[in-house]
Amino acid sequence: MSTLRRIAHLDMDAFFASVELLRYPQLKGLPVVIGGGRRKVDDWLREQYSDVPASQIPASAFPLLKDYVGRGVITTATYAARQFGVGSAMGMMKAAKLCPQAIVLPVDFEEVRRYSRLFKSTIREIAPLVEDRGVDEVYIDFTDVPGGQRDGGRSLARLIQRTVFERTALTCSIGVAPNKLIAKMASEFNKPNGITVLYPEDLQLKIWPLAARKINGIGPKAEIKLAKLNLHTIGDIAAQELQWMIEHFGKSYGAWMHEAAWGRDDRPVVTESEPVSMSRETTFEHDLHAVRDKAELGTIFTRLCQQVAADLQRKGYVGKTIGVKLRYDDFRIATRDLTLNHYTADGPTIRKAAGQCLKRVDLGQRLRLLGVRVSKLAKAGSPEANAQSLGPSSKVTHADVRQSSDEATLDLF
């Protein structure tokens, strides 16, 4: 029997919320959303009920979405909350209108990471070729795993699903298909706690009727543009000539979309990768102005630099390009960066370079978010990390020209 390429996509069901429900089982079946995070809700809960185990705190004591104040979005909603139209990435205020009675909990990152490591190591014991796609998702190459071909991969998927549940008490959904693209869509077919197996011949019947947006890589902008061209489903895209797609979406994206619509994808499952950048950013409780809130901004700015430096050091990386990110009150984003002639993971050095960047950006408008990023990374102690670059030291010339033309540059930092 010939070997077929079998790729699985595994997605933990409502991961952040499910992890919270393990701590607070009394909330099972109730609408719960995870998000916001400014109010340390569960700290407060634990204070109020310090003498009571977490699982004994009455459900009626938990804070509700209708009482939520502040900025932020929903990270995860339980299936009970999704019944009301609440979903991830939705603003908390909008969600409160749809489901005011939902219970709000903040994310417990440590606990989430712990369960993330646990379910991934469980999978790796069964099938070694695993690609990380964030805390709650992985791709798994079933092709050469013993038993990975049986029932198109269904048996192995069942084994993984069952073992993950035994170890974590959490459920997941798995799609198995000829490639990552289709596997990713398949894992959504049967949620929660489902398994879907697809074969190449399922393309027309099961994939083409889906909305174009279901393709991983077609986002809100592309969806709008497709709709204007009267293309709504994946099948609509597949029906177009390749050349026509290229004319409308460019050589690269147009051709890729056409391939994707035909279910073609030969990307391998990548088990290891190096980080490209590390960053820290924060949205303020309320918009800040560079002049009036200078002190507060300065404090936040320094903290972000320290945090990103600490992240680099903890993970053993150094970086060469330092950048800032601003989001204005009107949601416009500006970025500036500067490449040093040496690698660094030093807080003050990062802060100084980021400060240079900040001088080149318009600070006349109120800010909503500030971020600091370090990119062009190298492993600390590696040969490149130790090498000083020759040639002209960091070119600020370009930047200096730019600076003089800015309307309201304020030398604040």
Add this chain to the structure above:
DNA sequence: TCTGGGGTCCTAGGACCC
């Protein structure tokens, strides 16, 4: 009182080099 935080990849122009 809409719209988080941490990422990746792509495009595109100018500088600079051979």
Add this chain to the structure above:
DNA sequence: TCTGGGGTCCTAGGACCC
């Protein structure tokens, strides 16, 4: 006179994903 061409790096912005 009539203006190469390929390659890399830097910077800024934008789409997209989890």
